[in-house]
Amino acid sequence: MGRSNPFFQGISYRLAKVGVILAFVIGFAMSSVQLYLDFQSQESQLDQLIAQVVEVAAPPATRAVHTLDDDLSAEVVNGMLAYDFIFDVAILDELGNILAQGQKARQKMPADWLTQHFIQGSKSYSARLILPGYDEIGNPSAVFLGAAAGNVSQSGPVAAAQGASPQSTWAKSGVITFKVDLNTVLGTFYQRSTLVILSGMLRNVLLVLLLFVAFFYLLANPLIQMAREFREIRLDRPGAKRITVPHPERMDELALLARSSNQMLDAIEETFSKRLEVEKALRDSEESIRLIINELPAMVGVRHTDGCIEFANQNMAEFFGHTTDTIPGTNVLNFGLGAGHSINRYRVLEGQPNFKNEVAGEFEGYSRDAQGDLRYLQGHMKPIVMQGETFVLMVANDITARKEAEEKMEHMAYHDALTNLPNRVHLVERLEHEILRARRHHYCGAVLFIDLDHFKNINDSLGHPVGDQVLKQVAARLRNAVRKEDLVARLSGDEFVVVLTVLGDDLDSAGLKAGEIADHIRKQISEPYPYHDIKLHVSCSVGIVVYSDSENSVHELLRFADTAMYQVKAQGRNAIEFFNLGMADKVSHQLKLESELHKALDECQFELYFQPKIELSSGHIMGAEALLRWNHPERGLVSPGEFIPVLEGSGLMIDVGQWVIEEGCRTLQQLDQMGGWQAGMQLSLNVSSRQFRGQHFVDTVTRILEEYPIPANSLDLEITESVIIQSIEDTIATMSTLSSMGISFSLDDFGTGYSSISYLKRLPVSTLKIDYSFIRDIVEDRNDRVLAETIVTMGQLLDLSVVAEGVEEKSQLDILAAFGCDYYQGFYFSKPVPLAQFHALLEVRQPVALEV
Incomplete structure (x- = not known):
């Protein structure tokens, strides 16, 4: 379809069209009112004219009826037909007989159709002719009976009169009837109406034309000019051209519209300038962000939900062998990201993880880089909406080195x-x-x-x-x-x-x-x-x-x-x-014993027993060995052979060993204060291997000696050969430090271990103790005697004191005395006794053999 004529779209045309319609409607309405009033006036004039006609024709018609004069009746009829608007006349006597009747042809008028449409073409009238002597005053008169409108035929009213009853209708009077041609009567009315309508239409047309011209020049033309100027405005430079203000001095609506348009153009230009500045700032910011994203060590990308990459930073592009310009449009499925060797952990809406229904979460797994090497990637994904479309933001890091380190650490944590x-x-x-x-x-x-x-x-x-x-x-x-x-x-x-x-x-x-x-x-x-x-x-x-x-x-x-x-x-x-179950019972017993040993240490159930150490040459007590005893509240004294191994197998040995040293020093201090401890006497305390190897052993002994001052050179620590052979240098250093504090050392159970005799030259040991296993059969077994004598001789050559343990018989003591042994201890003199009995022995100071 072609473009419609802009003239017919203009405001002036539409206003003129509205004006024409309004003018015609108003003119038609006013003309209709005027015609109606004129028609009413015409009807009133017709009624007056008919009344005059009846008034003139009634007297002779009455005489003709009274005298039954046919000639006079015909004369009256012809006289009435002389009127151009009467075309049918009849006179009837009182009996309804026609005395005279006349008709003439009706004239054809242009407006017949209008009369026939709105009113009927003719109208019938009748007048009663009163006979003399029947009126109230006795004069002949006519009574106008009125008119009956209608398009009636010639014989209509006459026939009606003839058919009337003479006794009822015409008893005292005759009747004159006639018909009026309304077309003839209204001819002048139609002429005036036509003139009125045509003059009104002409007036309306002239008015519309004047309104059209006025609207066009006063409103439409300035608006057309403004519209043309609006079309000439460039969108990229809205402020370069302004709208011409028509008649600026008037300050009418058009001027206001033009000024408002110019103000709007100024605002648009300002907004456009600001938008250009904002767009430039956004481009600069976008470039900066793109630069920052490209410099990030992480791989950053934006993809569609079907997996096609929309954007990727330089790190991601290079990882997959692309550039930032060539990677858009590539599908991440081609890289094996999230597929193949990948181990994925996605949070999805439904179904299995795929690139269409994943919404947010973490992904982690292997992916191949541009060189085809498997690299371990860890990242996050999150849906984002840009320009009404949903994308998925991906941020990933190559954690292959960290993953390998974690796997190695995990392997190390679970493997030797x-x-x-x-x-x-x-x-x-x-x-x-x-x-x-x-x-x-x-x-x-x-x-x-x-x-x-x-x-x-x-x-x-x-x-x-x-x-x-x-x-x-x-x-x-x-x-x-x-x-x-x-x-x-x-x-x-x-x-x-x-x-x-x-x-x-x-x-x-x-x-x-x-x-x-x-x-x-x-x-x-x-x-x-x-x-x-x-x-x-x-x-x-x-x-x-x-x-x-x-x-x-x-x-x-x-x-x-x-x-x-x-x-x-x-x-x-x-x-x-x-x-087997026997072993289980043994284990159960050991566990129970270990629990009770913890309680014994907390409740001070341990105590020290003292076995005197006797000098063979004089028989005097020269000291003692402090032995640990456990006084169980229910079982009484528990055998050391039962609980000592449990102590050594658990962590309690260090705490109990510390208690032994503290209690031994406190006892020495007490004996010295009571006067029972003499110069040259020594108290020997056993030290376990674990206790001696403890990190704070020297500090612990130093603290105890500071807390319990004891006589000089009165404390002797007994260690086994197993302590010596483990890290000999550390052993020598520890013993030397303690020796400088006045503490001497005895090598316990000598001859039963694996130590080298050459250690004796380097160790700060002052005493060798012959194990009771060599003393038990020394009388009968020659090998035990040779070993005992060898140890005594070696001690003498190395200037070390020798103590024999487990002497129970005088024959054993005699052999040891012959070898030149320095000291002995055992049941032959005394079994281990509590502190009170030991103090009593110190007061005697003589070798008294106690009953075993």
């Missing part, structure tokens, strides 16, 4: 650094899992506790590097000796644990299989280990505990297997042993 076997932590977790699985599926498994025999000799003689190589070979042999589903772990040092899974449904068959595997392991470990030109031999002790669906915990199983292994150690090593 030397053998790469699972460590204790891994063992406990795996064994817990196996126990639960055995309960669920009702099968049996076994735990093997393996300890290498005399492995310490390899470390001491050949060094720890050689020992480490042996441990690695032992680990390899253990792995080869069991199935893949079994677990081999290293606890510490030369201790290993093997967990055998799914050995059978009953304990007997499971125990048999476990024994066969354990013996196979023992034989494999016992095979020689080549080292340079020699072969090293290592055996092992294996403790076995079989588990099923019982309620034993991991630590209980390990303790049971450990107990069985120590049973092998006690029986000679290089064997296997199953854990």
Whole structure:
């Protein structure tokens, strides 16, 4: 369709059109009113004219009726037909007989159709002719009966008169009837009306034309000019052109519109300028942000929900072998991001993780870079809405190095650094899992506790590097000796644990299989280990505990297997042993004893007993050895052989050993104050290996001596050979420090350990104590006598005092005196006694043999 004529769209045309319609409507309404009033006036004039006609024709018509004069009646009829608007006349007597009647042809008028449409074409009138003597005053008269409008035929009214009853209608009078042609009567009315209508239309047309011209020049034309100027305004430069103000002096609506338009253009120009500035600032900011994002070490990208990348920073683009310009439009599926080797953790709305329904969360996994290498990526994703479209923001970091370090740290946390076997932590977790699985599926498994025999000799003689190589070979042999589903772990040092899974449904068959595997392991470990030109031999002790669906915990199983292994150690090593109920009772007893020992230390149930040390040459008491005793509140005195091993196996030995030194110094201080302690006398206190190796041992002894001042050179500490051979340099340093504080040292149980005699030259030891095992059979056994004599002679040559322990008979004492032994102690003189009895012995100061 073509464009419509703009003239017919203009305001002036529409106003003119509205004006024409309004003018015609108003003119028509006014003309209609005027015509109606004129029509009413015309009807009134017609009625007056008819009345005049009847008044003229009534007297002769009355006489004609009275005299029945036909000629006079005809004359009256012709006289009435002389009127141009009367076309039918009839005179009837009182009986309804027609005396005279006349008609003439009706004239054709242009407005007949209008008369026929709005009113009928003719109108009938009748007048009653009163006969003489019938009126009230006796004069002949006519009574006008009125008119009946209608388009009636010629014979209509006459026939009506003839059909009337003469007795009722015309008894006293006659009637004259006639018809009036309304077209003739209204001819002048129609002429005037036509003139009125045409003049009104002409007036309205002239008015509309004048309004159109006025509207066009006063309103439409200025608006057209303003619209043209608006079209000429450039959108990029809205303030370069202004709207012309028509007649600025008038301050009319058009001027206000033009001024407002100019103000609006000024505001638009200002806004446009500010927008340009904002857009420039946004472009600068966008460029800065893009630069910052490109410089970020992380990979940043924006993609569509279908996986196609919309934007990626330089780091992400380079990672996948693209540039920031070429990577848009590429699908992340092509990179394997979130697919293939990836390990994804997505939070999704429904279904499995994919690129269409993922909404937010973390993703983590492997992805291939441009070189095809697998790199571990970790990142986040979040939906964002830009320009009405949903995108997914991705931020990722290449944490491959950190992941490898974490995996290595995790491996180190669960594996032994030397053998790469699972460590204790891994063992406990795996064994817990196996126990639960055995309960669920009702099968049996076994735990093997393996300890290498005399492995310490390899470390001491050949060094720890050689020992480490042996441990690695032992680990390899253990792995080869069991199935893949079994677990081999290293606890510490030369201790290993093997967990055998799914050995059978009953304990007997499971125990048999476990024994066969354990013996196979023992034989494999016992095979020689080549080292340079020699072969090293290592055996092992294996403790076995079989588990099923019982309620034993991991630590209980390990303790049971450990107990069985120590049973092998006690029986000679290089064997296997199953854990039994007797061992369980022993373990339970040890646990109960350990708990009671904790309570004993807290409740001060320990006390010191003192066994005098006698000088052989004089028989005088030259000191004593303080021995720890436990006075149980229910059991009384508990044998040291029962509780001392438990103390040494637990962590209580350090605390109890500290109490022994404190109590010994306090006793020395007390004896000195009572006068029973003489110069040259010494109190010997036993120090365990763990206590001596303690980090704060020297500080603890120093604090005790400061708290309890004792006589000079009155304290002697007894240590075993096992203390000496462990880190000899540290041992010498500790002993030298304490020696400078006036403390002497005795080497206890001399001859039963593995120490080298050359250590005696370097150690600040003042006394050698011959173990009671050499004294017990010294009378009958020649070898014991030779060993005892050798020790005494060696002490004399090294200028060391020698004390013999466990002297119970005079024959033993005589032999020791012959060898030249310096001191002895034992039941021959006195058993260990409480402090009060020992103080009584000090007061006597004479060798008195007490009853054993």
